[in-house]
Amino acid sequence: DPACAEPLPVLGRDVTVPLVTGGEVTYAALDYAASAPALQRVWDDVAAYAPYYGSVHRGAGYLSQLSTDLFEQSRATVAEFLDCRPGDQVVFTRSTTDSLNLLAAALPAGCQVFVFETEHHASLLPWTNAQVTYLNAPRTPAQAVATLERALADRDPYGPALVCVTGASNVTGELWPVKELAAAAHAHGARIVLDAAQLAPHHPLSVRDLGVDWVAFSGHKLYAPFGSGVLAGRADWLQEAEPYLAGGGASRKVARREDGGVDIEWHTTAARHEAGSPNVIGVYSIASACRALKEAGFENLVARENRLIARVREGLADVPAVRVLSLFGDDAPRVGVISFVVDGWNSSHFAAALSAEYGIGVRDGLFCAHPLVRTLLGSEPQEPGECGAPEAAPGERSLNAIRVSFGAGTPDEHVERFLRAVK
Numbered sequence: 001d002p003a004c005a006e007p008l009p010v011l012g013r014d015v016t017v018p019l020v021t022g023g024e025v026t027y028a029a030l031d032y033a034a035s036a037p038a039l040q041r042v043w044d045d046v047a048a049y050a051p052y053y054g055s056v057h058r059g060a061g062y063l064s065q066l067s068t069d070l071f072e073q074s075r076a077t078v079a080e081f082l083d084c085r086p087g088d089q090v091v092f093t094r095s096t097t098d099s100l101n102l103l104a105a106a107l108p109a110g111c112q113v114f115v116f117e118t119e120h121h122a123s124l125l126p127w128t129n130a131q132v133t134y135l136n137a138p139r140t141p142a143q144a145v146a147t148l149e150r151a152l153a154d155r156d157p158y159g160p161a162l163v164c165v166t167g168a169s170n171v172t173g174e175l176w177p178v179k180e181l182a183a184a185a186h187a188h189g190a191r192i193v194l195d196a197a198q199l200a201p202h203h204p205l206s207v208r209d210l211g212v213d214w215v216a217f218s219g220h221k222l223y224a225p226f227g228s229g230v231l232a233g234r235a236d237w238l239q240e241a242e243p244y245l246a247g248g249g250a251s252r253k254v255a256r257r258e259d260g261g262v263d264i265e266w267h268t269t270a271a272r273h274e275a276g277s278p279n280v281i282g283v284y285s286i287a288s289a290c291r292a293l294k295e296a297g298f299e300n301l302v303a304r305e306n307r308l309i310a311r312v313r314e315g316l317a318d319v320p321a322v323r324v325l326s327l328f329g330d331d332a333p334r335v336g337v338i339s340f341v342v343d344g345w346n347s348s349h350f351a352a353a354l355s356a357e358y359g360i361g362v363r364d365g366l367f368c369a370h371p372l373v374r375t376l377l378g379s380e381p382q383e384p385g386e387c388g389a390p391e392a393a394p395g396e397r398s399l400n401a402i403r404v405s406f407g408a409g410t411p412d413e414h415v416e417r418f419l420r421a422v423k
């Protein structure tokens with residue numbers, strides 16, 4: 001039964017942490033939505049490659065050629081993992097935030113952007129070059145599509161437009177109707193970028209089938225924590241834009257002009273936006289994670305994760321003081337990301353107690369999605385530091401939330417310990 005399969009081996013399984021109550025316990029990493037542990041397989045691949053590390057696209061030596069090959073093969077592996085279309089480009093970046101900022105910098109002049117207020121700040125905020133329409137939080141997936149359609153129907157149909165939407169919420173874990181939103185965007189002549197930071201680690205993802213124009217994700221949430229991310233999709237806007245970074249590798253030809261200036265010819269491949277020596281270890285680790293997840297079989301990973309999700313939701317439902325946050329309701333399909341508040345508890349203190357008394361690592365705060373968490377809490381939380389937790393006295397009403405998140409490496413014991421601790 002794939003739902004009962006063993007978790008994939010990850011680093012940190014044997015790490016022990018001290019408890020305030022005395023003694024120590026193995027660490028239960030239940031904060032995959034922030035950063036997932038590295039897959040053992042990714043670590044092994046990186047370790048096997050590391051002695052052969054060399055410069056990419058910048059050397060004639062054997063190790064440089066090898067590194068260049070691995071870098072470009074990794075691009076092909078990622079394109080295959082995402083089921084890209086012919087002509088799509090895979091640009092390597094530092095993270096989802098970096099990918100979306102790259103796309104924001106490449107928007108054509110006069111572009112309108114449509115984004116739900118429920119987005120993570122990385123997809124809510126980069127569009128400072130554009131005229132942005134913020135859409136109200138929908139309460140069903142169908143309402144999301146209707147809201148977008150209404151907003152797009154009012155726009156100038158001849159100007160460029162982009163919709164940015166998350167595939168799975170980093171707060172509720174709920175899946176968004178990406179395929180339907182993409183169809184709505186295209187029906188109104190707009191394009192769409194998918195923030196797959198939380199979707200890619202949990203579900204198979206087909207750019208072709210979803211019909212999205214671009215997709216962005218981060219290696220460190222995909223079990224490859226070595227500092228790389230991806231922006232993949234249509235080449236045209238990317239290649240018509242100025243390079244995201246100017247420098248070596250992005251330029252094909254640079255020559256002084258007679259008038260004393262400089263003529264620059266930029267690449268029209270992904271390299272246009274990858275100036276500087278690339279993070280080949282990070283990129284290779286993403287490709288390794290893509291291979292490992294495909295080999296493990298997403299159908300198996302999803303079956304197992306769905307069992308853990310059901311167990312956590314059931315266990316939390318048994319505790320009357322717990323309120324699980326949800327936009328789309330109990331039946332919505334979701335990934336292993338669950339946020340909740342506990343009556344009579346300050347969420348920061350609750351999360352601190354999970355760590356100090358049980359060795360469980362979760363996250364508390366507003367999860368870089370302030371408008372969404374405010375909507376879900378139905379209150380105005382006190383201003384926190386960026387992404388952080390507001391201060392409140394013990395016993396005060398919850399001003400922020402607690403998030404538990406898990407994935408392919410999570411053993412049942414972590415989930416059971418968490419539920420015992422909450423109880």
Ligand code: PMP
Nearest residue numbers: 095096097120122170197198218
């Ligand atoms: N989008 C979503 C939905 C996320 O959950 C995150 C990370 N929390 C990001 C974007 C940003 O990812 P990164 O910090 O890797 O840039």
